[in-house]
Amino acid sequence: MPATTKVKVTDLRSALELLKTVPEQLIETSEPVDPHAELSGVYRHVGAGGTVKRPTQIGPAMLFNHVIGHEDASVIIGLLASRERVGLLLDTPADRLGFLLNEAVKAPIQPVTIPNEKAKAQEVVHYADEPGFDIRKLIPAPTNTEEDAGPYITMGMCYASDTETAESDVTIHRLCLQSKDEMSMYFVPGRHLETYRLKAEQEGKPLPISISIGVDPAIEIAACFEPPTTPLGFNELSIAGAIRKEAVELVPCLTIDEKAIANAEYVIEGELIPNVRVREDQNTNTGKAMPEFPGYTGPAIAELPLIKVKAVTHRKNPIMQTVIGPSEEHVNMAGIPTEASILQMVDRAMPGKLLNVYAHSSGGGKYMAVLQFKKSLPADEGRQRQAALLAFSAFSELKHIIIVDEDVDLFDSNDVMWALNTRFQGDVDTMMLPGVRCHPLDPSQSPEYSHTIHQKGVSCKMIFDCTVPFHLKEHFKRAEFKEVDPSRFAPDLFKS
Structure with missing residues (x-):
C-alpha cells in the first residue's frame, strides 16, 4: 500500500494529506450529517470493524465536512481503524508495529x-x-x-x-x-x-x-x-x-x-x-x-x-x-502498545523465542493475544507457557492467550483456528488462572455471571497452547507447495 507522494506526518492534517495519496484510505463527504448518532451510524457500515455489531467492516477513514450545527468544523473518524493504515501513518509494515x-x-x-x-x-x-x-x-x-x-x-x-x-x-x-x-x-x-x-x-x-x-x-x-x-x-x-x-x-x-x-x-x-x-x-x-x-x-x-x-x-x-468505542480503531490504539509491552517483557526472559504478538480484534486489543513462539530445542518445551504467563504480567487486562508455532500466521484468524483444531487437546493444553483481576468492562466478570466470581472485574484467565510438542514437530509439518511467481498468471491480483 505505498503512497504515491511521500508526506511527512507531523499532525492530523499531514496525516490526512498522506491518506489522500493512497487509494481507498480516505472518504471525504460534504453530505450534511447529524453528529447525534447519525455520523457514527454511517461509519459503522463504512469502516468501523472491531467488535461493532454486524454488519460492519474494516474500511477507509471518513472525513465529514458538513456537520449540522458546526458549519466551520469537520469531523474525522476511523483514522486508525485499519492496521495497514496505522502502518502507513507510522511508516512501518503492519506486522512490525509492535x-x-x-x-x-x-x-x-x-x-x-x-x-x-x-x-x-x-x-x-x-x-x-x-x-x-x-x-x-x-x-x-x-x-x-x-x-x-x-x-x-x-x-x-x-x-x-x-x-x-x-x-x-x-x-x-x-x-x-x-x-x-x-x-x-x-x-x-x-x-x-x-x-x-x-x-x-x-x-x-x-x-x-x-x-x-x-x-x-x-x-x-x-x-x-x-x-x-x-x-x-x-x-x-x-x-x-x-x-x-x-x-x-x-x-x-x-x-x-x-x-x-x-x-x-x-x-x-x-x-x-x-x-x-x-x-x-x-x-x-x-x-x-x-x-x-x-x-x-x-x-x-x-x-x-x-x-x-x-x-x-x-x-x-x-x-x-x-x-467508535468498539471499533478496529480502539483495537489498534490499545492493541499495538500491548503487543510492544509483551514483546519487551518476554524478550528479556527468553531472547529470540517470541517471534511476534497480535492483540486480537475480537478482544478489542485488550482481552486476547496470540503469541507466535519458536521451539528450537527440547528444552524449549514448556517455555511457551512461561511466555504466556509473562504476557499476563506485561498487560494485566489480558484475559485469553493463544500460543501458536512459527508456521502459523498469527494475524490470520482462520490459521489460528486451524492450529486450535489440529494442535490442541483441551484436557492437556488448557491452563486456567481463576480469581485474577482483569478489566471492569467485561460483562461476564461479575458475581451474577458465576458464583465463582466474588467481585466485579475479577476473571478466570486462560492459556490455549496450540503449539506442537517439540518431540512431535516432524509429524505436524504442513503440506509443502512449489514456490512460483503467481503474477505471471494473475497480474491483476499480484501487482509488484
Missing part, C-alpha cells in the same frame, strides 16, 4: 515547549467567562448511539502533572460534555492521571488538565501504553517523539498552569475539581454511557469527577477527531 513501539519505548525523546505565538492550536481562543461560551457549540463531539449519556470526546489526549514531582503524563479517557463549561471524566482504576487527581484532591486542590484533540497519530498510539512498560512518571509523549525521531511540541496553556500539544486541532483547558462528582447520564437518564471496546454499551456511572472548563482554543477551520 516492534516499532518496543524500540521507541527504549529510546524516548522528551517533548519540548514552544512559545504561544507559534502554536497552531491557539489560533482561535474562546474563554469560558465570555458571554455565550458553550463547549457543546464549539466542539462537534458526536454521540455514538441514540442511548449515549451525551456528546463524548473519545480521542482527547488528556495531559496533567503530579502536583508534587511535576512529572507529566498523557492518557485517553471518555469525556462527556455535561454543560456549557463542564465535562465528566471516567477513570479505569490504575491510570496514572487518576493518581495525580487523587493526590491533588487529598490536598484540596484542583488539578489542571488539558485535552488536545486531533493530533499526530503517533501520539494517539503512544498514549495508550500502560504500566509496567511505562511506570508512573513516564511521559508517553516521549514515545511519540521516538517514533518520529523528533520531539513532540507542547505549548503553555492560557488559563491554567499546564501544557498542551501545540499543533492540535482543539485544546480544552480546565481543572478537575476536588470532591465534586456528577452523574454521567444526568442529561439523558438512559442509564447508559457509550459503546465501549468489548462491544457493549457501558453503564452510566453514578459519580464521576468533574472538569470545569476554562477555555477552548483551536486552529482555524478545525477538524474534530472521534472514534
